[in-house]
Amino acid sequence: MTDKDKNIEQTQSNQEQNLQNDVQNQKVINSTPLVKSEIQLEFEEKEKAYLEALKENETAGLKLRIEKDRGSLFRKIDRWSKRGSRLRREIFVKRQYYYLVAPYTILFFIFTVVPVLMSLVLSFTYFNLLEFPTFIGWENYRALFVDDKVFIIALKNTAILAVITGPVSYIMAFVFAWLINELRPLLRSFMTLVFYAPSISGNVYLVWKLIFSSDNYGYANSILMQMNIIQEPITWLQDPDYIIWILIIVQLWMSLGVSFLSFIAGLQGVNRELYEAGAIDGIKSRWQELWYITLPQMKSQLMFGAVMQITSSLAIATVSINIAGFPSIEYAGHTIITHLMDYGNTRMEMGYASAIATILFLIMIIANLVVRKILRRVGS
Amino acid sequence: MAEDKILIDDDETVAGVELSKEEKKRLKRQEKKLKKFGLKDESKMGKMELFFYKIEKRRRIKKKKRVSRSIVGDISLFLLLCLFGAFSAYPLVYSFCAAFKPLAELFIYPPKLFFQNPTLDNFKDLSMLMEQSMVPFSRYFFNTIWITFAGTVGHVIIASMAAYPLAKHKFPGSTIIFSMVVYSLMFASQVTATPTYIIFSLAGLIDTQLAIIVPAFAYTLGLYLMKQFMQDIPTELIESAKIDGANEFQIYWRIVMPLVKPAWLTLIILLFQQLWNNDGGSFIYSEQLKPLSYSLNQIVAGGVARTGTASAVMLIMMIVPITVFVLSQSQIIETMAHSGMK
Structure with a gap:
């Protein structure tokens, strides 16, 4: 499990870094000094404000999305750790079948499976029903x-x-x-x-x-x-x-x-x-x-x-x-x-x-x- | 266009239209073919003619199925069947007749198969013997009825209950359980007799009738046949019941069970045969708990002096399972059609 998760985590941290870089680059581009008219300056200012707001929004969204991903990651890890419970869950969902099969299976084990195993074990012992069986190997x-x-x-x-x-x-x-x-x-x-x-x-x-x-x-x-x-x-x-x-x-x-x-x-x-x-x-x-x-x-x-x-x-x-x-x-x-x-x-x-x-x-x-x-x- | 169609549809000459040479040839060939197989054109016949022709045709098809049969082979194989049938039936007929023979006829020389003047003396002797026995005879009878009834009913319910999910659903462990059942068909129950005895003595079931009834519940052939039979129930039926809100137990009891009637009749018969002939074996010691078959075996073991009563006993022991089988033969055969193993 761990390798895959680590990869996911890495890609996510990369994404974050890229985002920050982008923001910085944008700032650099925007702040280049140029001689402009007042209207143009005003417009640029407005545009800059607008873009910044947009970017903030975007970063916030991205951050949120990353957080969300992280959340699902945690959930995934959680699910991975409870891998055995999937079987348990299936058994729970299909529990009615087990109720139906149980009586026969128990009797079948008692009268067929257990006796076969028992005779296998007892065949290596001396046992006369009165004393406890003693192990005698292949005798x-x-x-x-x-x-x-x-x-x-x-x-x-x-x-x-x-x-x-x-x-x-x-x-x-x-x-x-x-x-x-x-x-x-x-x-x-x-x-x-x-x-x-x-x-x-x-x-x-x-x-x-x-x-x-x-x-x-x-x-x-x-x-x-x-x-x-x-x-x-x-x-x-x-x-x-x-x-x-x-x-x-x-x-x-x-x-x-x-x-x-x-x-x-x-x-x-x-x-x-x-x-x-x-x-x-x-x-x-x-x-x-x-x-x-x-x-x-x-x-x-x-x-x-x-x-x-x-x-x-x-x-x-x-x-x-x-x-x-x-x-x-x-x-x-x-x-x-x-x-x-x-x-x-x-x-x-x-x-x-x-x-x-x-x-x-x-x-x-x-x-x-x-x-x-x-x-x-x-x-x- | 219309004329062309008419030409194609009618294979005989249409008025005013001459057929080409090739077509005439083709028609002749076809007629020859039909003659060769003894077939005629049905559309040209009158009603009565058609009726007789169809009967004739059916008979011919029936004969055709027997193309691969020679008469000599038929007769010789039928004789073989009769011979072995006689071999199989002879002891049964003998024991049937012996039950009605008077004592003088039982020891006649040379021995004869059929009785000359039948009597019911043997049965009278048997009832006399039963009155004298230590434990009242009705007790033995009741024991057998109880063992047979309880074992059979319990087995049919428990085995079919287990067979339904094994046949129609998949769940963790289902294949393991069924393959173990199939493997257990491969060895006889006598193999596990010793440990079973130990288990019973640990559970304190020795010398009770439960020692015979409870293992009958876990009879493996019954589950196997039941499961194979249930596999052919349409899945849609079960699913639609599920949509209607039935739980698994309701589906099993209300829908599956009525559908597998032949299978549970078969289980009843198989179990019945087993339990009817069970004499308690090494599990029951008390005289008043012994089944009928034990006391009848005791009478049979009485030797030459009891030959008459013994044959009466054999008749009783034989006639019950055979009657049950006769009554349910078709159902059993239907179940057995599903018995195949991969």
């Missing part, structure tokens, strides 16, 4: 990756589940939404219900437990035995080789959730005229139509769907607990979240659980950001 993380064999299993299972169910469910959601979109309205809403219902129907996925039950009353066993593929029932849910595949099937069955609805909505919003234009431009198959016209228009929905699908595929837990048991046989259905629940809810080792949560948090955020970056490139 929790070291224990997780070096000593804890179960965590490695959980990590592996989560990776398998996420890598298979994530993309497959994403593609499934899109393909079915796309196929449904061509049906007539009544049939369309019926099929939407059929595909969406599994994800909202509570604990109906327990039916899969009956379908894959280990005796020959189970559907899978009875069908396979009738077809003479197997001779005696398979113990689906007790065999570590099968558990994870059953979990994948169940998860896929109930994975057509919010993103599926979002795709349907997005497809309905695609401009119909573009299809006709595309047909004229030489699009021959439905696949070309899908790739060149439909997909680019649905980019934002695709992004949203990806976020929802990735998050849910990395957070498989309740299905595993209810179908494979907790803990499951040979930890075959153990995921990072069940491991987290094990330490957080059962053993009350909050520091250790926080370390697990932090790792999962990082995995989820990184996976999402990477996929978003990839999806952003698809259209271009």
Whole structure:
């Protein structure tokens, strides 16, 4: 601020000096001795008086103007010094928005932002809810990756589940939404219900437990035995080789959730005229139509769907607990979240659980950001 | 001059005026073109002819839209859809039928999908079981209703209240808040379960129903969908209300809220599904505060002896959210059209 102000001050003082000089010069010019007639002298005198009066007026005006400028300068300095208050002022003017946002933001901070930060801090401590947490550095993380064999299993299972169910469910959601979109309205809403219902129907996925039950009353066993593929029932849910595949099937069955609805909505919003234009431009198959016209228009929905699908595929837990048991046989259905629940809810080792949560948090955020970056490139 | 104009306007021969050779050629070419596309000159038709012609034309345009469709592809994709639809519907149909099967049919070999002689025995057993339970069953029911109602209403009001300024106004901090909400969509709520438990125990909310209701207020997907939906409200409407002297809260309540009805219906359904299936988790210990879903899960966990009642329970748990969804499907789809993320 100061440089500019100094400049302004300097220019103003210069102006004042110039003014004084001018006045002196004028005096010098006027006072040059000359031989004149009386009338002329009188006239000159009058003129001189007049000019002087004028000059006085002018100087007074100038002085006033300078003073005024100085005043505004002071005001400017004042404003500069209260620079921070402009923000305060804006906040004051828009205070009603803050009143509206405040309740949600406070709750959001308490239940989302603070817990994330807390688990980050707690992951470096030993904390059992009774004593005050003690700082132990990277010990929790070291224990997780070096000593804890179960965590490695959980990590592996989560990776398998996420890598298979994530993309497959994403593609499934899109393909079915796309196929449904061509049906007539009544049939369309019926099929939407059929595909969406599994994800909202509570604990109906327990039916899969009956379908894959280990005796020959189970559907899978009875069908396979009738077809003479197997001779005696398979113990689906007790065999570590099968558990994870059953979990994948169940998860896929109930994975057509919010993103599926979002795709349907997005497809309905695609401009119909573009299809006709595309047909004229030489699009021959439905696949070309899908790739060149439909997909680019649905980019934002695709992004949203990806976020929802990735998050849910990395957070498989309740299905595993209810179908494979907790803990499951040979930890075959153990995921990072069940491991987290094990330490957080059962053993009350909050520091250790926080370390697990932090790792999962990082995995989820990184996976999402990477996929978003990839999806952003698809259209271009 | 006048004659020239007539010549230009009428493309057919005007009486007494011979057309030049070139023009005749041009006309013939045009006729060929029209024939090729099956189009006729509409001005030369009678009324009835025109009517049928227009219907024909519309049908042809409809067909034209399907130019990029092969019949084989249509059928095979439809079969694929049916196959996966069956895969998706099978467990639902099974659990629906199982609720009406008598015990003998539940353990039939080979197992059958549909019931042969439906009974309501399972539901009678269920009501018997409920009468015997330690805590009166109406208590569980009331708990679930209360949790669902309070959580849903609170969330819809608070989230839409926050969504309106975030969507329609700019103020210091608005972008930060919204980007944090978007980031929070990227991780599951289980990640923050441990610290949340600590916060609740510090606040003394463990073993109260508030421990389930209050976090539901801060459900992030709800705010996200609401904000995206509100962004398409015309700004002029809000400005004109402001000129009429309404303050922001009045604008939000009187103008914005009625306009975003589909969005808040969607939030209600999303929240309803979550809270309806919530079994209290690790937050509620007292038996008389537990929600319905917990006691029903207990019945399901009863094992083979309770297969009949368990399937009745599953039917109850399943039918409520599905009914709610059926009733509000079009509104939800309308909201989801705005769900896009950049």
